[in-house]
Amino acid sequence: ETGVTQSPTHLIKTRGQQVTLRCSSQSGHNTVSWYQQALGQGPQFIFQYYREEENGRGNFPPRFSGLQFPNYSSELNVNALELDDSALYLCASNTRQVAYNEQFFGPGTRLTVL
Amino acid sequence: QKEVEQDPGPLSVPEGAIVSLNCTYSNSAFQYFMWYRQYSRKGPELLMYTYSSGNKEDGRFTAQVDKSSKYISLFIRDSQPSDSATYLCAMTQDSNYQLIWGAGTKLIIKP
Numbered sequence: 593e594t595g596v597t598q599s600p601t602h603l604i605k606t607r608g609q610q611v612t613l614r615c616s617s618q619s620g621h622n623t624v625s626w627y628q629q630a631l632g633q634g635p636q637f638i639f640q641y642y643r644e645e646e647n648g649r650g651n652f653p654p655r656f657s658g659l660q661f662p663n664y665s666s667e668l669n670v671n672a673l674e675l676d677d678s679a680l681y682l683c684a685s686n687t688r689q690v691a692y693n694e695q696f697f698g699p700g701t702r703l704t705v706l
Numbered sequence: 707q708k709e710v711e712q713d714p715g716p717l718s719v720p721e722g723a724i725v726s727l728n729c730t731y732s733n734s735a736f737q738y739f740m741w742y743r744q745y746s747r748k749g750p751e752l753l754m755y756t757y758s759s760g761n762k763e764d765g766r767f768t769a770q771v772d773k774s775s776k777y778i779s780l781f782i783r784d785s786q787p788s789d790s791a792t793y794l795c796a797m798t799q800d801s802n803y804q805l806i807w808g809a810g811t812k813l814i815i816k817p
Contacts, residue, residue, distance in 0.1 A: 596749070632809065632810075633810075634810055635750070635807050637804035640804065648804055650804060682749050695805070697749030697750050699748055
C-alpha cells in the first residue's frame, strides 16, 4: 500500500508568481484535503476534494484553488504569491464514510516566497 | 480567541517521566478529538482518536476528553527520547468536516 506522496519537496518562488503543488492520495482513498502550516502553528484547512468536486473550504482567498483528478490525485494552485504564503503545505487523504476515518498526511511541500 | 488553544512549549522532561499535554476549545459542537505527532520536516501522524467524552488507552498513550470543561489531554507514560516531537491536538464536529487544530506543543525528552 502506497502512502500519500507530495511533490515537490521544497520550492522557492518570488512574490507575484504562481505555484502548483501536487499530491497523490493513498490507494483506495477518494478524498483529499489540503492544509497550510505556518512555522510554529497548527495546520489551517484550505479545502477538501471529494470525487473531483470541492467539498468544503476554509478561510482562504480565491487565489488558492485546486483540482482533483479521476485517479483521486490532487493539485493545489496558488496565484499572485504573497510573502505570507511561505509555509508547509500538507495534503491528507481518506475515504468518506459515516464513522470517523483517519486522514493520512503526506510529508508536505515547503514553499518559500521571497 | 482561537477555537483551539494549546501551549506551544517547549516542554522538556527526563526520560521515563509521565508527560501531560493539553488543549482547550470553545466550540461545544466538536465531537471527534485527535492527537497527532509531528516530527521535524514530516507530516502529522495520528496517535489517538476519541469520539465524544471519555478515556482511551493505547500502549503508553492515554487520551482523555472532558466535554463539560471543553478540555482534552494526552498522557504519555515511560517517555522515551524517540517521543520528542511536536504534538498537535485536532478536533471536528463531523467526521467528514475540516479539522481544527491547536498550534502544537513541542516535547523534548532528555536521555
